[in-house]
Amino acid sequence: MLPTQTAADTAISAPAGEPALPLELLELELSLDGFSGEEAGFADAVRMAADRVGGDFLFELPASGLADDCRRIAALRVPQGEDGALTVVFALLDTEGSAIRVENPDETTKDLKRFADAFVDVLQRI
Template sequence: MLPTQASADTPLATPTGEPSLPLELLELELSLDGFAGGAEAFATAVRASADRLGGDFLFELPASGLAEDCQRIAALRVPKGEDGALKVVFALLDAEGAAIRVENPDERTADLKRFAEAFVDVLQRI
């Protein structure tokens, strides 16, 4: 009889598709889970979630092609890592107005990220 490998010795499978979300994005996404308020309630829901995480709601606007399958986009700053430094992330309302996803800035939203950072700089000077 051949020896069998114990389950504790079996390596866990790791997904090879999408990279896992950083903890701060996962927390934000979980706090927005179950949203079903439509475009009218989007800013309110995102602002409340950012507040719960100790972050800041910066602004929201029509997505205007900045992200696929999305009608509105909100810029937020959320704590990152143990030092609590704030970083810009985006909350996106899907095209049906039924769900919100959270994303890090990428090449498509790089200009919007720079605008959000400039917006913060202006607010800090006031």
């Protein structure tokens, strides 16, 4: 008998050069597919998508070179894994302002992730 995989263990293949997203993040990314393409609506679209998956919108700011092909970046906490623990991910508005992609923190965004974690710590103490 073959071992079974849980949704938390399954990753979706991404195009070459992009990291695979766990199933939990796929729903978030799919809910962002309907983005209207207006930069002014980026934060609202990401906030609504985070709510749909039971996550939290933390903040958004100009990307300022924090990620490739990106105009704005938003930090979210979304449930991941079997226990649904909240973890920081980023929603990135592309340079054309027409599409949003979701990424896990990586080497280039590690400082922003640390900032997001500190932001959450401050909010929890209030």
